[in-house]
Every structure is written in structure tokens, then in C-alpha cells.
Amino acid sequence: MNPLVLSSCTATSAIGRGLDATLASLRAQRSGLTPCAFESVRLDTYIGEVAGVDAAALPAALAEFECRNNRLAWLALSQDGFSDAVARSSARYGHARVGVFLGTSTSGILDSELAYRRRDPLSGALPADFRYRGAHNTFSLAAFVQRALGLSGPAAVISSACSSSAKVFASAQRAIATGVVDAAVVGGVDSLCLTTLYGFHSLQLVSPTPCRPFDAARDGISIGEAAAFALLEPSAPSLDAQAVLLLGSGESSDAYHMSSPPPDGRGARAAMLAALAVAALEPQDIQYINFHGTATPSNDAAEAQAVASVFGSAVPGSSTKGATGHTLGAAGALEAIICTLALRDGLMPGGVGTTQVDPALPVQYLTENRGTPLTRVLSNSFGFGGSNCSLILARAG
Secondary structure, eight states, rough: OOEEEEEEEEETTEEEEHHHHHHHHHHHHHOOOEEEOOOOOSSSOOOOOOSSSOOOOOOOOGGGGHHHHHHHHHHTTTTTTTTHHHHHHHHHGGGGGEEOOOOOOTTTTHHHHHTTTTTTTTTTOOOOTEEEEEEEEEEEHHHHHHHHTTSSSSSEEEEOOGGHHHHHHHHHHHHHHHOOOOEEEEEEEEOOHHHHHHHHTTTOOOOOSSSOOTTOOOOBEEEEEEEEEEEEOOOOTOOTTTEEEEEEEEEEEEEOOOSSSOOOOOOHHHHHHHHHHHHHHGGOOOOOEEOOOOHHHHHHHHHHHHHHHHTTTTTTETHHHHHOOOOOGHHHHHHHHHHHHHHTTTEEOOOTTTSSTTSSOOOOOOSSSSEOOOOOEEEEEEGGEEEEEEEEEOOOO
């Protein structure tokens, strides 16, 4: 695989809107999780809600895409000079040669949930102003981002649960390598909705406290929302030493169970080994791992087994979901951007909320920040149904 450069990126989550705010929260080990007070939801749990999403009105030209998910996407696209960077790339390659590859799990389903409250009491018909195509439809996200950025090239949305927006990096790399596109906007957006909050509650997977990944007393996830994007372009010899590269990606599908990973973590292991092979690296070349780390007993245990089988306990790691919550279809992209910040800033972020690491998990889990120059890191994203993806990111110099 020829390395690709993340020539621009942006992220918005419960720990901050934009890269500077996100990095400041990571440095301070600040959590964005708060007691759930979203919409009409009455659950004893914590969530990672982004402030100001409902006030982020879309431009009139994009009104057909009105929904919380696309408003969250608009917030991120408008930050960190990202739209300007894409415009420069579009001018360089042509607007039809910049692809869009995005991940989401629920898209704008909240609009459908709210519309069902307004059904005609006699016929059951949905209200006339309900727009499935621009909101609930999964492809709505890619159509919106294409329109917002003035792009017209190939576009796709991956919805493979929690691995969705990690897998888009691999999809974009293949599209660039085969000449389908010259550059690509990748990322993920998932916003809070009733389906995920009540759905994960019905599976008995949500914690009544802020989630505690890899903790001995971990008891479930905290659901969050986020939007994260990166612009992938071919690398060049003249790159700044601080530039961040996508060196490799590895995917696997273990198909063990609809919602539970195999206890030995074999699917996760396969994804990590594939990423190392693509990047032409050995396990000892990785300095930090951003664990998938959802804080459920079975998920963290399986991931720990998988990581230990590849890296032993030599490579430190942490899960940033203790700060952001589990942002589902946006998690892969958000955590790739967090890894980008870690590489640029020389920061291994300590896991927020974890106070007593489970001694049964054979990994080196960080509960405090560690400042050290980083050159290569790995980020894990593992979804329902055994859809796994690992990414390797590195500094250019």
C-alpha cells in the first residue's frame, strides 16, 4: 500500500468542537459524558452529547438534508479549515476526482422517530413534510457532504456498526490505488437518537455511570455522537515531518455472533495482523494502540486477548470512549483523528473514567497521559456481526 497523507482533518464530539478543543480535552483528561437528558429519553445512563447541534442551521441551499445528523456534519465541515482544504484539492484534481467515503449507523433516523409522533391519527400516514431521502436514508450523509463541498465524484456510505468509519479509510485507499479517484474525503457521523439509546438499553449494554473501559468494574457503554472527517491524498517526498500518513488498514469478518465478539478475539487479531502486513511493519514498530474499548465485559476481554496475542503487553494503549462515549458509526473516524493529534502532539492519552484496570486483561492500559514522541500508532474498531477494522497511522518524519 502506498501511504496516503491526511492533508486536513477535523473532529467534533462531546469533548470539543474542532481539533484545538479536542486536544485540550485530551491533555486535561476531561470527559464529555453527562447524565442523559436527550429529547424525551428517560434512561439512567450517561451520554456524550455535542452542544449546539440544534442551533447549527443548514444553509438554505442544503435545506432538503435537514436533520440532526447532517447538522452535526455541517458543524465539523465548517471547522479547522477543512472545507477550504477540500476546495484546494478539488481545484487540483477536479471535483469529479475527489471521492466521498463515509460511515454512519443510524444517519438521520431521529427525524423518522419524531415524524412517527405526528402520524395522522386515522390513517397512520406520516406528515407531509417528512423527508426520508434527505434524512433517514443512509446515503443522505454522503449526498449532503458532496453537495456541501461541491464534489461530484464517486460516493459511498458504509454502515457496518462500530467499524463503519474506520473501513472507509480502507475503501478510499483502494479507490485511490486503482485510479478511481485521486483524493478522498473520508469520515463518519452519528448523532444521538431514540433507536440507539433505547436499543442498547434493551440489550442491557448501557452503563448507569460514565463508562469505564478495561476497568475491573466496567458494566457497559455510554453512547455518544460525533462527526469526524479527513482528506486523504497521495503522499509526496516534500511532506512536512509533522504530516500524518495512513500506512495500512486491515479488515476481517468473524461472523461469530450478531452482537458478541468471539472470546478469543480471533477476528480482531486478523484485522491487526492484516494492517501490520499492509504497512510492512512488525508488532514492535507500534508505539500506542487506541483500543476499541467499549467498556462491556465481553468486548474488552476479547480485545485484550487479541491485542496480547499480537503485541503481548509491551505496547501501551487506552480507549478514548471513556471521554467521548461510544460514537458508533463515527467512532472509527473520530479515533483516527484522535490518533492523528496524538502523533502530532506526542501524547498517549490516558483512559478517562478507568480507575482500576482489570488485572485479568493482559494489556498495558494507560490511565494517565504519557508524553512521548510518537511515530506509529494503531487504532481498532470492531462492529456488531464481527466486522473488524484496524488502521495504522504514522508521522511522515
